[in-house]
Amino acid sequence: MKPTIEICLSPSLLHTYNLEGKIAVVIDVLRATSTICTALHYGAEKVIPVATIENCLQFKNEPNHLLAAERDAKLPEGFVYGNSPKQYMTDEVKNKTLVLTTTNGTKMLHLCHAAETIAIGAFTNMNALAEFLLQQQKPVLMACSAWKDKVNVEDSLMAGGIVHRLKNDFTMACDSSKMMEQLYGLAKNDLYEYHRMANHFGRLQNLGADFDLRFCLTENETPVVPVLKEGALIK
């Protein structure tokens, strides 16, 4: 029997899914999970996701740790590192530990603790992630971080893109997985143009983050599969 694949469109819908024995793939395309993939791809040793700014600041005296935070798409006061993947495309991150807190992505990560394995998904690691899930042969829940619990285009479509790649080898077990697989089909030829309709696209463009938008909406730029081990995301 084929393993199942499902898409949970928001943290508020997580209670309608069972996480036990599953691989949960946490998605926050704009920009937390794209940033996590980027940091690891550029050589960071690990990324520690934390829920609050206070939790993040507790690491401030640790050697080789970079403290990064984002709230409402902006850099909170006192932080140098934020949620832009651009900041991590440098040798500076090599062998460093990134401690990261974001508005949505790190929340979903913590909510998925009951899953057997937690992995990270973004357009930038699509094919590598699909390959990993195919090898594991376990039921998969694609867990969209959404925007303050509101369903968004970018996370939903990235989840749909994984279903699109795996649909012959997995059973699409919820209606969301089938709908988003189809929508991805409409969007895949030009993800950047398609996402102009996304509310968060406009929000980030107004903040001058067009480089990030182009990068985060390009497939396979960071072919790594971050997995949570002992509280940290590693390759």
Next chain:
Amino acid sequence: MKPTIEICLSPSLLHTYNLEGKIAVVIDVLRATSTICTALHYGAEKVIPVATIENCLQFKNEPNHLLAAERDAKLPEGFVYGNSPKQYMTDEVKNKTLVLTTTNGTKMLHLCHAAETIAIGAFTNMNALAEFLLQQQKPVLMACSAWKDKVNVEDSLMAGGIVHRLKNDFTMACDSSKMMEQLYGLAKNDLYEYHRMANHFGRLQNLGADFDLRFCLTENETPVVPVLKEGALIK
């Protein structure tokens, strides 16, 4: 300025929307809201939506009242009237009051109490409803009942169909409204065939409800717009 139109995909997401001053359109295509439209179209005076079977039974001694209930797509013990629109395509319902409790639809109806107006949506009243909303010129929230809080194809697409009809006159204000408007475009030429992929389609077919599926997935069979007034849905 154009009024906004949004789609809330599940009762669990309702807290991410503001209902104040809006028309909430409650949707439970398979089958509560299709049944409500059908009963009113065939001459029922009103439909009283109630939350529990106990609430429903409180009306048992009222003259001209039909008591109807559904749980998990089935008729609970002791009930003759259920959630199948087929049962209401008869002169028997003329001038009657239907008291109805269902698994999902009546729940969403009660959750939307903060809206300025509550209307009922189904594929069977698509055009009449779109016309009504266009006349009102108020912000609209399409409120999908879903299946036990899990997002479903049929309610999402019906909501998308209304957005599709109104998109030139309203502003699509959330990502869900844009995504479902597009999906409706893929499905509209054969709603019945398209919905074969829906989980609840299979559930109802196994219960022998194919007539209901064909009826509920056909547009404009019951051109009425049920609106809630003093606890009852009227034309």
